[in-house]
Amino acid sequence: MIGFKVNGKEMSVDVPDDMPVLWVLRDVLGMTGTKFGCGIGQCGACTVHVDGEPRRACLTPASDVAGHDVTTIEGIGATPVGKAVQAAWLNLEVIQCGYCQSGQIMSASALIKSNPEPSDSDIDAGMTGNICRCGTYLRIRDAVKEAAKAVAAK
Amino acid sequence: MLARKTNPDLSRRNFLVAGVAAGGGMMIGWIPTAEAAVEKAPLVMPDAYIRIDRQGKVTITSPMIEMGQGTYTSLPMLVAEELDVDMASVSVAISPPSDKLYGNPLLGNVQVTGGSTSIRGFYLPLRKTGAAARAMLIAAAAETWGVDPTSLRTEPGFVVDDSAKRRLSYGELADRAAKVPVPSEVKLKDASQFRIIGTPAKRLDVSGKVDGSARYGIDTKMPNMKIATVSASPVFGGKLVSFDEAAAKKIPGVVQVVKLDNALAVVGDHYWAAKKGLEAASPVFDDGPHGSVSTADVVAALAKAAEKPGVVAKNEGNFETAISSVIEKVEATYEAPFLAHAAMEPMNCTVAVTGDGCDIWVGTQIPVWAQQAVAKTLNLKADQVRLHNHLLGGGFGRRLESDGIVQAALIAKQLDFPVKVVWSREEDIQHDMYRPYYYDRFSAGLDAQGMPVAWSHRIVGSSIIARWAPPLFKNGIDPDAVDGAADMPYAIENFHVEYVREEPPGIPTAFWRGVGPTHNVYVIESFVDELAAKAKKDPVEYRRALLQKNPRALHVLNRAAELSNWGQPLGPRQGRGVSVQQAFGTYMSQVAEVTVSQTGEVHVDRVYVVLDTGVVVNPDTVVAQVQSGVIFGISAVLWGEITLSKGRVQQSNFDDYRVMRIDEAPKIEVEIVKSAADPGGIGEPGTSGLAPAVLNAVYAATGVRLRKTPIDSKRLKEAS
Numbered sequence: 001m002i003g004f005k006v007n008g009k010e011m012s013v014d015v016p017d018d019m020p021v022l023w024v025l026r027d028v029l030g031m032t033g034t035k036f037g038c039g040i041g042q043c044g045a046c047t048v049h050v051d052g053e054p055r056r057a058c059l060t061p062a063s064d065v066a067g068h069d070v071t072t073i074e075g076i077g078a079t080p081v082g083k084a085v086q087a088a089w090l091n092l093e094v095i096q097c098g099y100c101q102s103g104q105i106m107s108a109s110a111l112i113k114s115n116p117e118p119s120d121s122d123i124d125a126g127m128t129g130n131i132c133r134c135g136t137y138l139r140i141r142d143a144v145k146e147a148a149k150a151v152a153a154k
Numbered sequence: 155m156l157a158r159k160t161n162p163d164l165s166r167r168n169f170l171v172a173g174v175a176a177g178g179g180m181m182i183g184w185i186p187t188a189e190a191a192v193e194k195a196p197l198v199m200p201d202a203y204i205r206i207d208r209q210g211k212v213t214i215t216s217p218m219i220e221m222g223q224g225t226y227t228s229l230p231m232l233v234a235e236e237l238d239v240d241m242a243s244v245s246v247a248i249s250p251p252s253d254k255l256y257g258n259p260l261l262g263n264v265q266v267t268g269g270s271t272s273i274r275g276f277y278l279p280l281r282k283t284g285a286a287a288r289a290m291l292i293a294a295a296a297e298t299w300g301v302d303p304t305s306l307r308t309e310p311g312f313v314v315d316d317s318a319k320r321r322l323s324y325g326e327l328a329d330r331a332a333k334v335p336v337p338s339e340v341k342l343k344d345a346s347q348f349r350i351i352g353t354p355a356k357r358l359d360v361s362g363k364v365d366g367s368a369r370y371g372i373d374t375k376m377p378n379m380k381i382a383t384v385s386a387s388p389v390f391g392g393k394l395v396s397f398d399e400a401a402a403k404k405i406p407g408v409v410q411v412v413k414l415d416n417a418l419a420v421v422g423d424h425y426w427a428a429k430k431g432l433e434a435a436s437p438v439f440d441d442g443p444h445g446s447v448s449t450a451d452v453v454a455a456l457a458k459a460a461e462k463p464g465v466v467a468k469n470e471g472n473f474e475t476a477i478s479s480v481i482e483k484v485e486a487t488y489e490a491p492f493l494a495h496a497a498m499e500p501m502n503c504t505v506a507v508t509g510d511g512c513d514i515w516v517g518t519q520i521p522v523w524a525q526q527a528v529a530k531t532l533n534l535k536a537d538q539v540r541l542h543n544h545l546l547g548g549g550f551g552r553r554l555e556s557d558g559i560v561q562a563a564l565i566a567k568q569l570d571f572p573v574k575v576v577w578s579r580e581e582d583i584q585h586d587m588y589r590p591y592y593y594d595r596f597s598a599g600l601d602a603q604g605m606p607v608a609w610s611h612r613i614v615g616s617s618i619i620a621r622w623a624p625p626l627f628k629n630g631i632d633p634d635a636v637d638g639a640a641d642m643p644y645a646i647e648n649f650h651v652e653y654v655r656e657e658p659p660g661i662p663t664a665f666w667r668g669v670g671p672t673h674n675v676y677v678i679e680s681f682v683d684e685l686a687a688k689a690k691k692d693p694v695e696y697r698r699a700l701l702q703k704n705p706r707a708l709h710v711l712n713r714a715a716e717l718s719n720w721g722q723p724l725g726p727r728q729g730r731g732v733s734v735q736q737a738f739g740t741y742m743s744q745v746a747e748v749t750v751s752q753t754g755e756v757h758v759d760r761v762y763v764v765l766d767t768g769v770v771v772n773p774d775t776v777v778a779q780v781q782s783g784v785i786f787g788i789s790a791v792l793w794g795e796i797t798l799s800k801g802r803v804q805q806s807n808f809d810d811y812r813v814m815r816i817d818e819a820p821k822i823e824v825e826i827v828k829s830a831a832d833p834g835g836i837g838e839p840g841t842s843g844l845a846p847a848v849l850n851a852v853y854a855a856t857g858v859r860l861r862k863t864p865i866d867s868k869r870l871k872e873a874s
Contacts, residue, residue, distance in 0.1 A: 027425055043498070090360060139778070
């Protein structure tokens with residue numbers, strides 16, 4: 001059994017040690033907000049936070065998160081930064097198909113948390129691991145800035 | 155994927171039907187088929203377009219599916235405008251499969267979301283349905299109050315009687331309105347009265363997309379459901395020969411191994427078990443007849459086919475006579491590669507085969523055809539296949555196909571429990587159905603002023619239409635393959651376009667964003683640029699001269715030139731390129747600015763887009779779709795290419811099928827021309843106009859004319 005917290009709640013799962021957290025979340029815990037995109041850490045759709053740091057859930061073995069805190073898209077809205085990012089995403093109509101946006105929002109939240117005033121190039125560097133096939137990048141740039149401003153104003 | 159006419163009207167063959175909604179309130183729908191004429195409106199309506207409940211909540215069952223293009227907002231806006239309700243009181247429901255209720259008037263009344271047809275197809279039907287519902291609510295109020303309906307007016311959500319200073323909400327009126335006769339004629343608002351159409355509306359599909367609660371097909375959860383993943387023969391047409399079932403079953407969590415003719419599926423408690431099980435099973439395939447196919451073979455066959463005349467798609471004047479007497483003759487050959495769709499949501503489908511039929515949970519652009527395909531596969535009647543459509547995690551044409559759905563049904567048939575089949579990204583890329591490889595031959599003749607007086611364009615490639623909608627493949631012409639070519643924006647006196655169908659051996663081809671025009675606008679706009687260069691004329695000036703009889707195209711070109719500061723100097727190895735297109739009922743001009751590095755890498759710095767798409771419903775969505783289309787197009791022109799070796803697709807994931815990332819995204823400026831013309835489509839033109847603008851910019855920056863995509867940076871390095 002592997003024990004860890006998901007969005008503040010203690011969880012215990014009986015899964016192979018090497019099973020990626022992505023599948024633990026989706027197929028064992030039934031939390032489908034975290035998305036499968038590539039399985040090789042190329043697209044960022046599966047981004048979650050482990051102890052506040054962004055991680056690719058598709059490459060993170062379950063054993064790695066034993067005893068740690070995992071935050072997913074279902075829980076990020078409970079943090080001030082996550083809430084601001086969600087609000088900016090809606091306000092600027094970033095979203096199209098939306099499939100990659102769980103990962104985008106998780107990466108953006110981690111970026112703003114570590115860098116409260118990201119420049120364009122900070123945003124590019126912080127978000128380059130997240131692919132969006134709908135091409136919402138221009139609005140993501142604006143929304144990250146808007147969210148960062150909202151957080152700073154609090 | 156062709157839709158020529160615009161704005162289907164309520165003709166004698168189309169009917170508004172209304173009735174009581176289950177649970178109270180009213181239902182009203184527009185039934186597009188002739189067969190509907192013989193049916194009486196049932197007392198309790200199925201989920202046709204609009205339901206108004208007793209609280210005044212309006213639910214619009216969207217005939218078209220949401221895949222990011224914003225149709226779940228723009229189609230309800232059409233209803234809300236004429237019904238006279240605020241968008242805040244509107245919600246959207248996913249439609250079940252039904253051509254009769256939800257057929258797309260622009261696509262033969264089939265329930266297909268694609269080809270940038272949703273607004274064009276439903277602009278009048280949905281407005282008329284909304285207007286009819288409003289008229290019925292007014293009639294119900296007039297009955298209630300015993301007054302003349304013409305003395306009443308509406309405010310959002312209310313019928314108002316000014317003379318008696320009273321009002322009734324739509325919710326209060328809905329039960330009575332359901333029993334009022336459906337009006338045979340409705341008057342639509344004049345565009346000057348619009349308060350919703352043309353004003354940015356907040357998207358109705360996005361709140362669940364920021365907190366993980368939105369459900370895509372891949373998020374399906376059913377009691378006792380297991381997860382499968384699949385490996386099909388790496389060579390198209392190959393067969394499964396052997397596999398190690400015992401090894402698969404040793405993997406903890408593996409439940410069952412399922413054999414298909416051309417694929418192996420491993421079913422597990424979760425995807426990880428299925429994936430590990432599939433690796434352990436190490437399936438062996440017989441390559442079949444296509445085990446030696448390479449891209450070079452495909453291109454050689456296309457080149458050979460291009461030597462022979464094709465079927466004439468359009469002929470004006472006399473090309474042969476004209477070309478024999480021109481001052482200068484220009485010839486060129488262009489190539490466009492196979493492309494994968496690589497939608498972010500990998501292909502997936504959940505199926506439960508039960509005693510009385512089966513249930514399908516999937517996101518699809520073709521719910522009815524998918525239902526029919528599964529019915530045929532499982533030997534069921536169509537109504538025994540209950541297809542539950544979902545939000546799409548990207549479509550781009552990939553989900554206009556039912557291959558993955560049929561495969562999942564074949565797997566589920568062998569199981570006693572529901573199964574969710576999820577393809578790996580590698581399977582998704584290597585078993586996509588690809589944008590065809592096209593090979594185009596041009597020949598043009600210039601007069602003394604350098605202007606083209608003779609034009610011949612031979613298009614060679616796979617016919618998607620012949621497979622996808624065989625009745626539309628007539629006399630050897632694929633109307634999609636010549637879309638944007640036979641009807642290009644420029645007037646040339648002696649004009650000849652022909653098509654040669656040449657199928658690649660075994661390689662499945664399908665629609666890809668921008669469909670026919672993505673290929674044709676690329677080659678035509680590149681070749682027109684070549685003609686301008688040959689004539690030593692400015693590319694914008696040259697096009698202007700050819701557009702004198704095409705005012706809408708000329709206008710977008712002029713505005714794009716102004717917006718982009720066309721003609722102003724740029725830095726070394728920088729250049730501007732232009733494209734013009736008329737496709738999907740939309741006129742668009744793009745100007746791309748690029749920088750070519752010393753090593754030949756192309757960076758797209760800026761893209762200016764001016765478009766005239768007629769009446770605009772949701773302007774913010776139009777801008778978003780253009781931004782989206784441009785970025786989709788850049789991925790393709792810079793890097794997009796599926797190649798084959800020994801019959802196998804060589805790309806497999808985002809590491810070798812490169813797509814644009816945020817740090818590479820250009821600035822994009824979009825200008826919408828105010829227009830009262832019929833609405834056009836906007837999902838695709840951003841993509842179809844992009845490649846030639848970039849290639850022409852590369853030419854301006856380097857003097858190298860690239861006639862093949864993706865861009866070969868080695869050729870640009872040599873030029874430095």
